[in-house]
Amino acid sequence: xxxxxxxxxxxxxxxxxxxxxxxxxxxxxxxxxxxxxxxxxxxxxxxxxxxxxxxxxxxxxxxxxxxxxxxxxxxxxxxxxxxxxxxxxxxxxxxxxxxxxxxxxxxxxxxxxxxxxxxxxxxxxxxxxxxxxxxxxxxxxxxxxxxxxxxxxxxxxxxxxxxxxxxxxxxxxxxxxxxxxxxxxxxxxxxxxxxxxxxxxxxxxxxxxxxxxxxxxxxxxxxxxxxxxxxxxxxxxxxxxxxxxxxx
Amino acid sequence: xxxxxxxxxxxxxxxxxxxxxxxxxxxxxxxxxxxxxxxxxxxxxxxxxxxxxxxxxxxxxxxxxxxxxxxxxxxxxxxxxxxxxxxxxxxxxxxxxxxxxxxxxxxxxxxxxxxxxxxxxxxxxxxxxxxxxxxxxxxxxxxxxxxxxxxxxxxxxxxxxxxxxxxxxxxxxxxxxxxxxxxxxxxxxxxxxxxxxxxxxxxxxxxxxxxxxxxxxxxxxxxxxxxxxxxxxxxxxxxxxxxxxxxx
Numbered sequence: 047x048x049x050x051x052x053x054x055x056x057x058x059x060x061x062x063x064x065x066x067x068x069x070x071x072x073x074x075x076x077x078x079x080x081x082x083x084x085x086x087x088x089x090x091x092x093x094x095x096x097x098x099x100x101x102x103x104x105x106x107x108x109x110x111x112x113x114x115x116x117x118x119x120x121x122x123x124x125x126x127x128x129x130x131x132x133x134x135x136x137x138x139x140x141x142x143x144x145x146x147x148x149x150x151x152x153x154x155x156x157x158x159x160x161x162x163x164x165x166x167x168x169x170x171x172x173x174x175x176x177x178x179x180x181x182x183x184x185x186x187x188x189x190x191x192x193x194x195x196x197x198x199x200x201x202x203x204x205x206x207x208x209x210x211x212x213x214x215x216x217x218x219x220x221x222x223x224x225x226x227x228x229x230x231x232x233x234x235x236x237x238x239x240x241x242x243x244x245x246x247x248x249x250x251x252x253x254x255x256x257x258x259x260x261x262x263x264x265x266x267x268x269x270x271x272x273x274x275x276x277x278x279x280x281x282x283x284x285x286x287x288x289x290x291x292x293x294x
Numbered sequence: 295x296x297x298x299x300x301x302x303x304x305x306x307x308x309x310x311x312x313x314x315x316x317x318x319x320x321x322x323x324x325x326x327x328x329x330x331x332x333x334x335x336x337x338x339x340x341x342x343x344x345x346x347x348x349x350x351x352x353x354x355x356x357x358x359x360x361x362x363x364x365x366x367x368x369x370x371x372x373x374x375x376x377x378x379x380x381x382x383x384x385x386x387x388x389x390x391x392x393x394x395x396x397x398x399x400x401x402x403x404x405x406x407x408x409x410x411x412x413x414x415x416x417x418x419x420x421x422x423x424x425x426x427x428x429x430x431x432x433x434x435x436x437x438x439x440x441x442x443x444x445x446x447x448x449x450x451x452x453x454x455x456x457x458x459x460x461x462x463x464x465x466x467x468x469x470x471x472x473x474x475x476x477x478x479x480x481x482x483x484x485x486x487x488x489x490x491x492x493x494x495x496x497x498x499x500x501x502x503x504x505x506x507x508x509x510x511x512x513x514x515x516x517x518x519x520x521x522x523x524x525x526x527x528x529x530x531x532x533x534x535x536x537x538x539x540x541x542x
Binding site for chain 2: 212221235243259265282285
């Protein structure tokens with residue numbers, strides 16, 4: 047396991063739990079390498095020259111710019127995959143003849159357990175037998191394994207930015223509002239969960255409700271006036287306009 | 295029950311299920327009044343002059359502009375509440391001496407069942423004994439009943455617009471992207487649900503991940519270039535900037 051960030055940590059741990067041997071954990075940060083290595087009974091290394099040549103699979107769970115850097119330094123003979131939503135498979139072509147992508151579509155934080163069995167794992171490989179090996183591995187973790195091209199994965203990752211990063215930021219804006227009034231943020235939990243469930247049950251177009259959807263311009267104007275910050279006003283206006291423009 | 299929209303329908307049905315007698319359902323639309331009235335064993339009326347004077351509670355589950363209209367037409371002696379997140383309690387003061395607010399904080403659609411037991415119900419009343427009556431009623435539906443001023447409720451509703459309406463619109467933008475690539479939208483479901491759960495578990499600031507949070511300007515620029523529409527580009531840029539600016 048090359049990388050000990052959120053993805054590397056969760057992935058190494060689930061692989062270890064499923065009985066796979068994690069030989070080594072590499073991180074430039076000695077403490078992080080040791081922390082994860084201890085949890086999965088592996089050797090911690092901070093020097094890529096110490097990488098064992100005998101592993102069946104090398105997983106690059108690192109940031110996109112680190113993938114580029116590694117691809118100029120590493121030359122391996124085993125299967126090498128990265129876990130990125132945006133980097134192309136070809137970006138690691140210089141490392142090995144046997145390359146692929148193992149992209150788990152989820153938001154990983156150290157503090158949260160991951161439900162792997164329903165987690166989509168998106169695969170790509172440069173050879174059919176490598177794809178089959180990766181599928182075998184992925185299906186041991188999840189019942190949602192899909193094969194996607196680099197191009198499709200790039201689009202899926204963009205969609206995921208809207209679903210996770212941007213939606214999470216809206217939750218932060220909501221918390222700023224409730225905090226300012228000493229209203230418990232928790233009160234919005236059921237609404238947030240139902241928002242997600244409903245959009246996937248009846249579709250996000252059919253699911254839309256609220257002042258913008260109803261064309262209630264009086265409420266829209268009042269709420270716009272309530273917002274204290276210019277940037278958040280612009281977000282409010284743009285999203286309200288987008289909702290009003292939306293046709294089925 | 296005055297109104298037979300999404301809120302009126304779900305609320306009348308749960309009250310009926312809990313053993314409350316729904317005497318009448320009013321709607322200007324005869325078909326809608328009859329549809330709901332049939333489901334809750336009530337009389338359907340389309341003329342406010344036919345409203346029985348003997349009811350314990352009149353629930354105005356109508357749009358905000360209809361609340362204003364009703365407040366000039368109706369004069370009642372029972373308890374009168376509205377279900378709006380934004381309208382003040384005082385907006386119905388002309389209707390009765392006994393007024394209040396019964397605001398269920400959830401997104402209601404005809405196609406979705408509502409889990410009432412965890413649904414926050416926000417109450418307000420102009421007299422202590424009326425608040426107690428409303429509390430008694432609300433606690434029969436939900437274990438999350440809170441008392442909120444009109445001012446706090448207005449802010450909570452604004453927060454709810456971010457949590458539901460705007461987050462749902464982001465899901466629609468995501469679906470537009472996956473549809474354009476023939477990727478099943480369903481693949482994003484686990485991510486959307488985890489987004490909501492994680493923000494309320496560890497907090498939305500701590501929960502943030504992704505290219506904007508990492509300051510990965512290369513990916514941000516690439517994704518911006520991928521987006522086909524100018525408005526959605528602006529939303530992408532503003533939300534990414536807002537995430538990058540956020541300090542704990």
